Amino acid sequence: MEDATAAILRSFGYQARVTARSKDGGVDIILDSSTRGTIFVQVKQSRNKVDVEVFCELVGTMYVEGVHSGMLVTSSRFTGPTKHLAGRAQARGIVVELVDGERFLAALNLCARLRPPTLKDIELVVKSRVVLRDERIEI
Template identity: 40%
Template sequence: MARRRKSSTADDLMDLVALLPWWGGVALAAVSYWVLHAVATRPLLAVKTGKQLSEALPSMLIQGLATGGQYLLPFICLLGALASFLRRRKRKALFDTASPASGADALQGMSWQEFEMLVGEGFKRRGYGVRETGGGGADGGVDLVLTRGGEKFLVQCKQWKAFKVGVSTVRELYGAIAAEGVAGGFVVTSGRFTGDAQAFAAGRNVQLLDGLALMQLLRDGRSQQATKSRAAEPGSSNKTAADAQPTPAANPKQPPPVAESAIDPKCPRCSKPMVRRVARKGATVGKDFWGCSAYSTGCRGTREISSGN
């Protein structure tokens, strides 16, 4: 099932505005009304001859369009702002429902649209800027664009309940990463990945998140939100020094640790994301390790992969 085809330019414009924060749509509505109203209320030129009429005709046409547009365009922007607001509430509701669950079964009852919203909200709670592209669908495409620390990442979501995600999907995203020149990407599924898909992603700047890894991402995002809420409570400044001493999981400047299979760790040398690689030589030949994504530019930072992964 692909996304529906838009029936008019107004639909396209409303969907474009809906990609912005709701207040952005409201601001566009106000600005568009102010500009078009100024054009629509300009005094008309006095026309006495045919030549003057031909010269004034373009201005009269623009003024006529502005007269109707001063109401139509702000209305479309307000509809887009409303859609953005409702989507934001929907994402929050999905996150609050799914994140406390104990397993990936909570993801199986969602539509692919809801799944994309949930994935975006999970990354947002982990400190990423999230932009919905509006160009994906049930059949593929890059669904989300993430930004963090000046770097960009692409996300492809697969809400497949009965199938494993194969290597072709991972290759598709890897090609998009190379074409866009971004730092890396994520393939997120409610199910699992085939062995070929995992083998292809190993050593490349593509992270695979299956249903269990996604649930871990959501739980960590919820934990971080709860930590910030407790820190903002009145009277929290009266805690003892021992209570106020931040731990690695509670420090608001440091996101709580996530399973290494769920989110890329940071390079100990340059703090850029790391990717899973396979040792080609030495005593650890054949073993997986974390290598810096900036290897091609000279960084040689590495980290061991814990035995739990």
């Protein structure tokens, strides 16, 4: 799942480097962004919801390395406490974007063009930062 995530992020314009598979401190991909600097990405393929321990591992590594932006990607979902903790961290200047399985698949569809994207697909990927007013989309 790490390689697929890196490919998706590259298709969105990031420079993505996949790290070694072990002893990575919870960092599976390192992104280099001209606007946001270094971004650490942790990827968890699981049927279970991702809990706060995984979030804390990523944030701890970010803190030690002086990185202020991160992304936590899962094939499943996040627990309520994990979402709450992400909000608290953001209020303190540590931004970790949570990408659940549904959003991951929508992003995969957009970059791979497996089928024409729906308005819902696009809204999932952009996380409501863009308001689309028309169902007709030309890609």
